Amino acid sequence: MLATLDDQTLAFRKDVLAGLAAPVPAIPARWLYDRRGSELFDDITRLPEYYPTRTETALLQQVMPQVAARLPAGAAVIEFGAGSATKTPILLKGIHPAAYVPVDISGDYLRASAADLQREFPNLEVIPVVADFMRKFDLPGGLDGLPRIGFFPGSTIGNFVPWSATNLLRQFRDLLGDRSKLLIGMDRLKDVDRLVAAYDDPRGVTAEFNLNLLERINRELGGDVPVDAFAHDARWNEMMSRIEMHLVATRDVTFEIDGQRFDFAAGASIHTENSHKYGPNGARLMLLAGGWTPIAEWTDRQEDFAVILAEAQPERFAP
Template sequence: MSHLTAVANKNVLDQQFLNDVLNGLTQQQKSLPCKYFYDDRGAALFEQITGVSEYYVTRTELSILDKYSHAIAQLLPQDISIIEPGCGSGKKVAYLLAHLVNVKTFVPFEISKEMLNYSLAHLSPLFPKLVISPLLGDFTHSQMVKQLAKKSALVDQTNLVYFPGSTLGNFAPVQAIEILQNFHRLCGINGYVLIGIDLVKDRQVLLNAYDDKAGVTASFNKNMLLRINKELNGTFELDNFTHQSRFNEQQSRIEMHLVSNCTQRIFINNVEVNFKQGESIHTENSHKYTLTAFELLAKQANLKLEHTWCDDNDYFALCLLRPC
């Protein structure tokens, strides 16, 4: 990607950030899109979350990869390219790369430049012959995905879109379908999508996973406000908000909120936003699926579920999808 293209993409992302924040905070139930957690500091905080004892997701998924990577690799063709939207550290894709033969290219696709650099630094020494082609952008933005996929010629080859970590569950069903449609586009000709989903389980296990005793998740949640202060001239006082996790039975999802401790007003780019005491900003959803519910969701993006791999406790699943 050229320097001018990267700058243009960044400008689009900055304006979209401001629009999304102002739109979300002027709704009756204030909200912020979870994709904006992941500035450089937020991405680093999330890496810390994956190591806390209460957060079972990462270690469970890694155990599935450790056990089944060879079986997954046998189902995929040689000379495939791997695209990982929201690649993070690249820790999980390393398990697959170790078992796949003749991977053509690895494409980390990130909204955070620091995480792109981090994954590059982590994976290059492990796979010195691997061609790594970083892509800076927003995988939830359909028009951006279309443009980037076309410019990089990803649509003209066979790809595996790898989306671990149950990130799809952060999005409402309509948005999740749109993201899966983006992955359908990115997988190219006769491609594949390998995606991690968090399964329905005991409520307390879920609540603890999103409100760890060390307070790392609380710092991660509040970092969204810090980012608004830095990038959008916001005036949030972080101590005036408390992190809270809730389970929504009807929607089968964990919700993260930032609850205002007092009546207050803040400004974002000179726009005033008022809070009542006890009013919350809804910052994240994490939907929990049954395999049947996920299969129906994928079908709406014209993807069919071909294989599933789970841990012994049925906490988590890796699902292999193909275009219908």
């Protein structure tokens, strides 16, 4: 048995043990992002095959004056996920908020990212919050009276199946409150070959990112998973309109995690991530169902990616 665990590791343990024992083994994608996983994802965003980051970054740079014109001055920006070195500064420079609150489950990575942004914006109050934004959490004190702007870039909403994405958007609406705004990125449907290439690069960085989950299980949960017995696989699910990432057993394998045994036959997989792709109508309908009314939308010239600004529906009208 493991020694006394902190709350985050207990949640990780619970999700891993339950997920691997499920009829269709799966582990929630948020556990891909320990410090190493977050560093590898940053590497992924710079790959030529991975179009979302550079497309969204260029789009934000282009439309930020239009975005800023629709947002209140002196607001508190709450970013769900640690701020990136590229996209977050575009927003902060464009709207000059009074406070910036990045929220992320990876404490070490969050604090490092927040420190970098604090150096870049010395006059901005940067208040990192270590939390799983999928679950309810409290905002720090000192934000009372400030308009609130949620920032959810990177098409992270695509990692969630539609019902959980809608619930997450409702949670954001409840947290941010009446008259708040949400600026969100969503990846668009496109050629399947381009989609698969973005999640299975020839350099193997995405494979390393996916396999790092097994390394994390061994390190943090006392597992003995033979990492070399699994291979990264990215596949398009047409019916679900999503890219799926899996870890596929390359041979029959048995391992233990915290005293619990697991057997995987060759070809069996652990489902680790989804990335849903949306058309314009689907994206707007999901926001509406989540308690947000779209008020402006921008896309790049190829319509590969969309940035949508929405406002919180009045509480009496929220679903």
